[in-house]
Amino acid sequence: MTLELEDHAFLRELLGDRGVAGPGDDAALLSVRGPLLVTVDPLVEGVHYEPRTSPARIARKLVNRNFSDLAAMGARPDAVVASFVFGPGWGTRRRRAFYRAVDAAVRRFDAAWIGGDIATGPSTVFTLTAFGRAAARPVRRSGLRVGHRLFVTGAIGASLASGHHLDFEPRVALGVRIAQRHGPSAMIDISDGLALDLWRMLDASGGLGARLVAPAIRLRQGRGRERLLEALGAGEDYELLFAVPTGRVDRVRADPELPDAAHEPIGTVEAEPGIRLAWPDGRVESIEARGWVHV
């Protein structure tokens, strides 16, 4: 509460009268036409970032992680509300640097921070709720059919080691383009590892399976089987995994706006449940997606 009073004026100045009701009221007002997409994700200190991380990087990860979820539905961010619980180590300067960085990260996508709540607690948890508008029909996870080809918008793996998990760019423009141009049957952002997120799509689509082509999957760092298996389970890639019917594959390949990685399918949806990894020498190995869960 002391915290709230201390920060209230600062936030009011920072946010201005963005929402119709603005940050000073009990609720913020969103003026909406048509369907609105909503996503919420927490950032837990010690779990999603180390306590010594700069406030600017923490803020970017918080915002970009949520915007990546909207991108996966083919939606653009529109507004956010925030709930920040500050634990030890968050003095006034650090809090203000954080607020400014959150605001900047939101504005980069022409979205607005319209309200929220701040409190103190035994440990730090930042929660952001983001609102978006789908340019086309929102893309769900559940539309896979046998024969659909799978694509990824970039390299995967080594996200923690490389700092990618803090500094990634959410694939907002790509998500919208894919939704508008390529009629994807399903799309998801890879936050918990390609294997697990692919399994989620397959599961949501009625319990299908997939065969992945090992050499078609690009790695952020290193090469070889061990690294690929690691990368498939590691997570925090924040690339988009999507599928299209075979008739649309050539258009995806030829789209100059898609990154190179997305010009070659990484695999095919199959009727047999489970995920299989095919190697150039003909070997095929099973991947136990659910066993790979990291904590």
Add this chain to the structure above:
Amino acid sequence: MTLELEDHAFLRELLGDRGVAGPGDDAALLSVRGPLLVTVDPLVEGVHYEPRTSPARIARKLVNRNFSDLAAMGARPDAVVASFVFGPGWGTRRRRAFYRAVDAAVRRFDAAWIGGDIATGPSTVFTLTAFGRAAARPVRRSGLRVGHRLFVTGAIGASLASGHHLDFEPRVALGVRIAQRHGPSAMIDISDGLALDLWRMLDASGGLGARLVAPAIRLRQGRGRERLLEALGAGEDYELLFAVPTGRVDRVRADPELPDAAHEPIGTVEAEPGIRLAWPDGRVESIEARGWVHV
């Protein structure tokens, strides 16, 4: 993540296909027409409730606190998204009892839990984002004018001692009625103490003041000056504090749907900044609202 997998099927069964996109997608879809009110509030274990509190009471407080914010804008709850970070002490049974109770608390108001996220962390923080629709024009904090009369929908004080802070009923129907029938110039829910929340309205209305009539303020427990001063600063009352122009006072008094407590004004807005408390013997004392902040 293990937690998420373990709970995912349970939640899918509990929530069904409520949102158009539902809890299995990266974002939930809200079908909206017209302006949407959004509020977000965290419940921090050890701050907002004691760790031994039953999951059902924690769930009710989480939901009702957010719905009280909507009520203060004259809005009815429509949907919620949740982000739950579970710390130690939250085994499977306790988590499931909590999920069920959150869902039940939301449904009691004909609203729907449409999506969210679950994670683990060093301590427990539950964050709920609630969406509402205003029956009339949303009521803000900033519309007070000199001479407006102040009303409260119930007794205040002793919220922690009495368990009221866990078991209160959010004033949703009353908030809507007040907004529709009585043209309130401002309304707020009393979460941080009548003194501080009144100060917030006065501040948002351009730095006005107020004179409160001591005997008109009802106390939940006890009586006398000490108890009243305590109650004014204590908070977690979750009653609505609202104001109307003098021409509307008689209609408020005569409204049979308003509780008794709301039939007599508790004070008047004045031009002189600050909050004053007037006693029957003619004494008037100043209340330093900002100094009363509890942590």
